[in-house]
Amino acid sequence: MVDMLTFALSKLLVAGAVGACIAGSDGRVLGEAGAADWEKAAPLIPAAAASWNCLAGDLGSEGFTGALIEADSGVLIVMPLPGDDVLAVLLKPGANPGRVRYEMKKNLELIASVI
Amino acid sequence: MTGTLPAGISLGTMEAPLSWIYSHTIRFLGKVQMFVQDGEGFILIRRGEAQAYCFRHGGITLRGNGAREYLLSQDVIKFSLCKYTEEEFGQAMTWCREHNVPVHDPDRETQDIPPPLSPTPPASSPSPPPSPALETGVLMVAECRGSELSIISGSRPSGLSCSSILAAIESSRTLADAMNAGEFSGFILETPDGVLFAAPTGEGAVCVLAEGGIPIGRIKSMLASISPER
Numbered sequence: 643m644v645d646m647l648t649f650a651l652s653k654l655l656v657a658g659a660v661g662a663c664i665a666g667s668d669g670r671v672l673g674e675a676g677a678a679d680w681e682k683a684a685p686l687i688p689a690a691a692a693s694w695n696c697l698a699g700d701l702g703s704e705g706f707t708g709a710l711i712e713a714d715s716g717v718l719i720v721m722p723l724p725g726d727d728v729l730a731v732l733l734k735p736g737a738n739p740g741r742v743r744y745e746m747k748k749n750l751e752l753i754a755s756v757i
Numbered sequence: 758m759t760g761t762l763p764a765g766i767s768l769g770t771m772e773a774p775l776s777w778i779y780s781h782t783i784r785f786l787g788k789v790q791m792f793v794q795d796g797e798g799f800i801l802i803r804r805g806e807a808q809a810y811c812f813r814h815g816g817i818t819l820r821g822n823g824a825r826e827y828l829l830s831q832d833v834i835k836f837s838l839c840k841y842t843e844e845e846f847g848q849a850m851t852w853c854r855e856h857n858v859p860v861h862d863p864d865r866e867t868q869d870i871p872p873p874l875s876p877t878p879p880a881s882s883p884s885p886p887p888s889p890a891l892e893t894g895v896l897m898v899a900e901c902r903g904s905e906l907s908i909i910s911g912s913r914p915s916g917l918s919c920s921s922i923l924a925a926i927e928s929s930r931t932l933a934d935a936m937n938a939g940e941f942s943g944f945i946l947e948t949p950d951g952v953l954f955a956a957p958t959g960e961g962a963v964c965v966l967a968e969g970g971i972p973i974g975r976i977k978s979m980l981a982s983i984s985p986e987r
Contacts, residue, residue, distance in 0.1 A: 715939030
């Protein structure tokens with residue numbers, strides 16, 4: 643049986659997205675969907691989010707609203723959730739980041755409500 | 758930077774917007790050598806059609822569209838017209854290919870060429886300053902070298918430092934590695950006020966700050982065209 647969180651995350655697996663995950667502020671995986679392996683990355687996400695928030699502060703903002711990391715074998719899109727949790731989605735090369743980003747924003751409230 | 762290009766015959770030096778150059782080089786074959794602040798570059802023009810752009814400022818070299826967009830952002834440019842023979846023009850095009858400057862050559866179409874510019878019809882009066890449309894939304898282009906943030910164009914947010922940019926790059930790279938995503942090439946940070954694009958270089962990083970909503974593809978092509986001088 644698919645729980646609500648997995649269902650909500652699976653809505654993000656579109657347009658080349660291969661995995662979605664919520665990393666807690668302690669680096670634990672709170673929920674995931676798809677085929678990506680988050681065990682190594684999730685503990686690193688809180689520190690990365692802190693560095694992005696620091697940079698956003700330098701730019702005069704209170705915090706970051708999204709980050710897109712590009713590498714030659716994939717793209718990672720990250721968005722902050724309430725309570726210092728972080729939503730992350732992994733895309734395969736050639737995916738459509740704009741479409742995935744749109745789905746993430748659209749479903750952010752739903753995902754936050756079922757954590 | 759144009760020292761290794763053929764010198765040609767100088768027709769003189771003047772100042773004008775880039776649009777003026779397009780509209781007054783319909784019969785010109787040669788190099789337009791540009792000087793903007795401390796930077797220097799050139800456009801190769803064959804009878805009104807720009808075929809290669811290159812501009813260098815400090816350790817940054819803009820090639821192709823990046824150079825064109827930077828030059829278009831300037832209200833006025835100091836430049837020299839240097840007339841070439843066909844042979845000299847061919848030598849200059851070869852120099853560009855050897856130095857990774859994208860060239861538009863109708864006889865040798867390749868995928869990495871910039872789209873040719875359509876020359877503006879000759880104007881009877883001085884042309885107005887170029888449209889800022891290509892640069893709309895871009896607030897800053899900068900380079901991090903060590904701890905020094907060097908502004909290429911635009912203005913620097915007062916709190917912005919290289920240490921924050923490089924730390925964010927390192928965090929992003931670590932995360933990409935942990936996801937086995939391959940070689941890290943850069944990141945885009947969104948805030949409520951704008952977007953920062955940053956990419957690592959051999960000596961630090963280059964970054965572009967833009968207003969939110971700017972097409973990401975345009976900024977990515979601008980970042981790709983910025984590369985450290987080798």
